[in-house]
Amino acid sequence: AQSVTQLGSHVSVSEGALVLLRCNYSSSVPPYLFWYVQYPNQGLQLLLKYTSAATLVKGINGFEAEFKKSETSFHLTKPSAHMSDAAEYFCAVSTYNNDMRFGAGTRLTVKP
């Protein structure tokens, strides 16, 4: 089955600094890739998705991600971190089998 690996279980940045959350995927068929955000004791909310159109995908709240097939990566970035960005972020991969799988998550801390 397909899988994702998120590098770094915790990332800490200062407010206003660049956010970079890393995700690498493994899939034997063309993948569909997603980033979700989770706030404490809640479900997950979609940030953005890649479904084989443009390789640079823009999402909500200023986040974007770039699909790089040669590197099997789908890293999430935001130019300037805000305190409200503090949350846990999950990368996910799905295929035509309709079985979405998630990474272990990265907890983002934003320091004032």
Next chain:
Amino acid sequence: DGGITQSPKYLFRKEGQNVTLSCEQNLNHDAMYWYRQDPGQGLRLIYYSQIVNDFQKGDIAEGYSVSREKKESFPLTVTSAQKNPTAFYLCASGQSYNSPLHFGNGTRLTVT
């Protein structure tokens, strides 16, 4: 408003008892999913269903059972065979393999 409802939010059971977690959606989605979330392990797929009266095992199906008798409902039973059932359980639904999932707010199960 359309969405996914999981109930109850918190559930406590004694070891050796079966317990059923409820998940209902009114989004008219074909596919539904159950994930288990543990700290540091992300979301792990328990079962998923692509259509009524059909479901597939995910990565950690042992000790769990599901049914899909109606499109709107996908209950999960945690049986006494599940060795470590205390966790946060998330239900989700989706329209197709390249669509994002919509999540409920989860049920936190504690077994003592």
